[in-house]
Amino acid sequence: MSVRIAGAGLQTTVQDLGRVGHQREAVPAGGAMDRLACRAANLLVGNDDDAAVLEASLVGPSIEFLDDTLCAIGGGDLEAVIDDTPIPLWHPVFVPRGARLRFGQAVRGCRAYIALAGGVDIAPVFGSRSTYLRGGFGGFEGRALRSGDVVATCAPSPLSLAIAAALRGRTPTVAPTPPAVPRVARWSLGATLRPRYAADVVARVVEGAHARYLSEAAREQFFGERFRLSSSSDRMGYRLEGPAVSLDKSVELLSEGVAFGTIQLPPGGAPIILMADRQTTGGYPRLGEVASVDLPLIAQLRPGDTVRFRPITVGDAQRLYLAEQAELSQMRAGIALRFSHGRTA
Amino acid sequence: MRFDPLGDRAVMITLGDAIDEATHRRVRSAVARLDARAPRGVTDIVPAFASIAVHYEPAAVGGDNPYDTIVGMLEAVLGSETNLAPPPPRVVEIPVCYGGDLGPDLDEVAAVHHLSADDVVRLHTKGDYLVYMVGFMPGFAYLGGLEARIATPRRRSPRTAVPAGSVGIGGQQTGVYPSASPGGWNLIGRTPVALFDVTRPEPSLLATGDRVRFRRISRADFDAWAR
Numbered sequence: 384m385s386v387r388i389a390g391a392g393l394q395t396t397v398q399d400l401g402r403v404g405h406q407r408e409a410v411p412a413g414g415a416m417d418r419l420a421c422r423a424a425n426l427l428v429g430n431d432d433d434a435a436v437l438e439a440s441l442v443g444p445s446i447e448f449l450d451d452t453l454c455a456i457g458g459g460d461l462e463a464v465i466d467d468t469p470i471p472l473w474h475p476v477f478v479p480r481g482a483r484l485r486f487g488q489a490v491r492g493c494r495a496y497i498a499l500a501g502g503v504d505i506a507p508v509f510g511s512r513s514t515y516l517r518g519g520f521g522g523f524e525g526r527a528l529r530s531g532d533v534v535a536t537c538a539p540s541p542l543s544l545a546i547a548a549a550l551r552g553r554t555p556t557v558a559p560t561p562p563a564v565p566r567v568a569r570w571s572l573g574a575t576l577r578p579r580y581a582a583d584v585v586a587r588v589v590e591g592a593h594a595r596y597l598s599e600a601a602r603e604q605f606f607g608e609r610f611r612l613s614s615s616s617d618r619m620g621y622r623l624e625g626p627a628v629s630l631d632k633s634v635e636l637l638s639e640g641v642a643f644g645t646i647q648l649p650p651g652g653a654p655i656i657l658m659a660d661r662q663t664t665g666g667y668p669r670l671g672e673v674a675s676v677d678l679p680l681i682a683q684l685r686p687g688d689t690v691r692f693r694p695i696t697v698g699d700a701q702r703l704y705l706a707e708q709a710e711l712s713q714m715r716a717g718i719a720l721r722f723s724h725g726r727t728a
Numbered sequence: 729m730r731f732d733p734l735g736d737r738a739v740m741i742t743l744g745d746a747i748d749e750a751t752h753r754r755v756r757s758a759v760a761r762l763d764a765r766a767p768r769g770v771t772d773i774v775p776a777f778a779s780i781a782v783h784y785e786p787a788a789v790g791g792d793n794p795y796d797t798i799v800g801m802l803e804a805v806l807g808s809e810t811n812l813a814p815p816p817p818r819v820v821e822i823p824v825c826y827g828g829d830l831g832p833d834l835d836e837v838a839a840v841h842h843l844s845a846d847d848v849v850r851l852h853t854k855g856d857y858l859v860y861m862v863g864f865m866p867g868f869a870y871l872g873g874l875e876a877r878i879a880t881p882r883r884r885s886p887r888t889a890v891p892a893g894s895v896g897i898g899g900q901q902t903g904v905y906p907s908a909s910p911g912g913w914n915l916i917g918r919t920p921v922a923l924f925d926v927t928r929p930e931p932s933l934l935a936t937g938d939r940v941r942f943r944r945i946s947r948a949d950f951d952a953w954a955r
Contacts, residue, residue: 404771405772406774406781406783407773407775407936408866408930408931408935409862409863409864409865409867410866410931410932411866412772412783520926589733589736590733591732591733591734592730592732592734592740592742637746637747637776637777637778638776638864639776639777639779640734640776641734642734642735642781642783644735662864662865663863664776664781664863669734672733672734672735672738674735675735675736697735698793700735701795702792704737704786705786705787705792708787
């Protein structure tokens, strides 16, 4: 099955959960900015977590379905519409051949994830189908999608086929031809799994090895003030504007590893949050790392949106993360159970 | 050896605070052990000058406190003795065409040090360089061992585009730009060899711990190689 890109949108790329094991060669991990949305959208169409999806930013693409396809849209609300039907987030949708998906305004968040049953079929580079734009490799020819590109999907899993069959069967008249309008499932992602994207968020931060370079006053400032996302932010890093945070005294640090969510403090005092396409190492002092469960909120911020930081212990951050993983697993098991019966051959 | 959280999915192991060969050997020997007996859940091991970042998946590590669990497992693998001999280094030779339009700053570097261009090339090719770490951009190696007599401050205004393969000197450091990028180093030559190639199973030509030698080649050799 495949889809044709009829309009590219601002920046639509193929992404999965990123590259593992090549950071020592300075190959960025990359992958979806909002990992939860990527995983949840995949789960809703019966894909594995790490199937490749389309990540659309701020201005969504226009996509023509060349075959009947099961899809789901997660992440930020970019006002998805298929033909004339508004498509809710976090629901499986059966899309008939010939239908066209379009987007409107980014009303909440800024990145939508379009999962297609089977996942995007593109040769992995270093074990991942994620597009690394700066390096020009991975994903669709190492670049953002353009109008006219045709994106194929891998063979859908039996679960994907069962979800699609259930939706297709729910036609008012049992017609031999597939439905001409999209069918939205009545069930959807559990409410507690849906991130509460907002234009002003609180992100919890695990402090690390460099916390000791921060004076009590500077720490209070970092955890007390509001920071605004600068327009010079991209998949590599989010630059923050606000009160300058200053270290007690200047420190000379050696370059070393960084992580998704590392908050760097360059000499100017304006923090930078390292995101999916971050470099593998950095030499600036680190204020800490955003807790994994709060990274989706950061990933969905738009320029001008604001964030406040709160400290959290690594133990608490991991408990929240593990709880989220458990909930995703339960959701996955529930879907598998629901569609394991009454499947037609 | 100190362990600190690098967020909730990575741990930073600090083994020193200086760029020197003794610290580097400790890093390499620790990486060799981690590679041989990676604790469950480890996804990436990123060595640097004096530290190792270990990325992991908390759910795969298991337990209610994955951070404590992984630190315990890392301590067990690394033990108390971190001075075991690291694996022998590879020696990688990098052919370089020096000067001309491929090394536009060679004459300036020579002039700064009151040397001839040939002297600079001789000193640069005589060096025995050590890859302390790979970082910054795919395939970029931080090299130690630059002859002090040709150490040259970065250019006052960086170039907006430095071609891939450019060999430069920036302060005490020398190195090769793996891909085209902006850069402030003094460019003394260029190699036709790809420092980073996504089609290779090991995409980066250089790895932490490698020994590097530069060898002078002619423009004709460079052109033949590049074809």
